[in-house]
Amino acid sequence: MMTSLTIEVGKVLLVLIGVLNLAAVLTWMERKQSAVMQDRIGANRASILGFRAFGLFQVLADSIKMFAKEDFVPPMGNRFLHTLAPFVSAFFALIGFAAIPFGNVIHLFGKDISLQVIDLNVGILYVFATMSLGIYGVVLAGWSSNNNYAFLGGMRGSSQMFSYEITIGTTILGVLMIFESLSLQTIVQAQGELLWGFIPKWGVVVQPIGCLLFLVAGIAETKRVPFDLPEGESEIIGYFVEYSSMKFGLFMLTDFVETILIASLVTTLFFGGWQIPYLMRDGFHFPGGFTVSLSGTSVSLLQVLSYCVKVFFFCWFLLLVRWTLPRFRYDQLMRLGWKMVFPISILNLLATSLLVLLLR
């Protein structure tokens, strides 16, 4: 009883600390990457005793600045909701990670530990639900500030998230049809199979269009460039214009946590989660009959490593997209969402269901 409780708490802490730290590193990565892409040096001034570590201390300096700043609530605004909004945002962004598996069942200390905080049999719907609840943070922040720009940002943000959530739902349906499960762990396990003996049955192989649409809708869901209309730095500062200090910090954190969430969802649904091609429980089995045997624990650790690398890659990819593409106009964004991405996802769904029906 006690050990299992310890294991559960340990898993929760592992995921939470991992995500929060990755989010903090991403703030630094974003600056550094934009600097590299724009031929600048970037954030590198923060140092401890002359030791700079490529500007990594900037993260620390930033958070100290955030905590030390004055916390300002607009006098005509709604104090309670103004305080509630950033917490709602951050909370619903973070609890989504509970259902995402970061490794197979690992055998440690004489126990089988499933490397997933909780294996819900409706896991993917649960993540979807937490994503849809994230809207409240945006709406409440925009409204409670009693500022027209913030309100406009909140309205833009929520209608954008609303519109693209539907696309996310439809693309997820295609994946569900093929892997025939709602549990994310089962979906990932099913992606370990091989098609015709040599192609891994990853989601991106069986659902290429769905993967692309999911990425587009996912970026729109995180409200980052090219879909950063709710923020729109050059026109309306966005739904958090009236926020300062750590409350603003929470919104920024939520931004990066959502990026990580989208990256890990793309990894889990379309890129095999923790799977490595040809890696079975006892080692590599390459198609040519060549095998490399490995111990069970090292296989599990390799799988966790592969999951982390994939998530990191997609975080990097999303940052790359952010600094490459120009911004849409709002009507273009809505047209893209409702008249292009959504119908294509419906067509994709129809084609998938037809194929699944014919091939079974």
Add this chain to the structure above:
Amino acid sequence: MELAIFLILSMIGIASALNILIQRHPIYSALSLILTFLSLAGIYIQMQAEFIAVMQVVIYTGAIMVLFVFVIMLLNVKAEERVPNKLIGMRYVGIPLSLLLVTALGLNIFQSFSGQTLRVSDVSTSGLTGNTQSIGKLLYTQYTLPFEVTSILLLVGIVGAIIMAKKEL
């Protein structure tokens, strides 16, 4: 343990449902209604109706209540001012009447189901595992017609909403 969780969840549900009535500003009513929905979702999870629980969160809190909050904010609804209520007697008739409703329903419930427990904890005896799958099977076999009619209803809902909300067509 189970009972404790149920009692806590139902307390939250009832308290926030009462809060809907107490609050004068609709936005607070909407937020407390969201809390009620979430606590109901928790109760559904306890009854091992995970699919319904998640749908409760996605549809009610994630879609319907967002619409409510949206409308409240867009119309910039102010708190209810204490206007002379045309149906002033309603409050004084309403409280005894709803208390009567609760007692009548409660008495009826306790007479019909006293001592009957919900078989919540034994999963194996019931055919309710793989909840989503069995709901899906029923939807596409026994309840095909209602399911199709629902889609027509939703279509009517979409058309109706657009016609109602649009200034001029």
Add this chain to the structure above:
Amino acid sequence: MIPISYYLLLSAILFSIGVFGTMIKRNMVTIFMCIELMLNAVNLSFVAFARYHSLIDGQVFVFFVMAVAAAEAAVGLGIIVALFRNRQTLNVDEADLMKW
């Protein structure tokens, strides 16, 4: 082991709160929310009975109720917006043109 009557009682209480709310509230949006609360109370008893009889049909009904509630919310809020645009008020007592 929770007696089914607890669930039904909770459902009855929530339903009565909804009924009471529709009676005393004058704000159209709040009344609408109370109606949603009543629908939810009914959903709870559906799920409880589904569990009690070990049949899944109750949950299917909840699914239908949710679909109806979604359609209802869309149309109802559309009506509220249209009414507000014409009369600048959400008080139900003001919307009495159809009275004799």
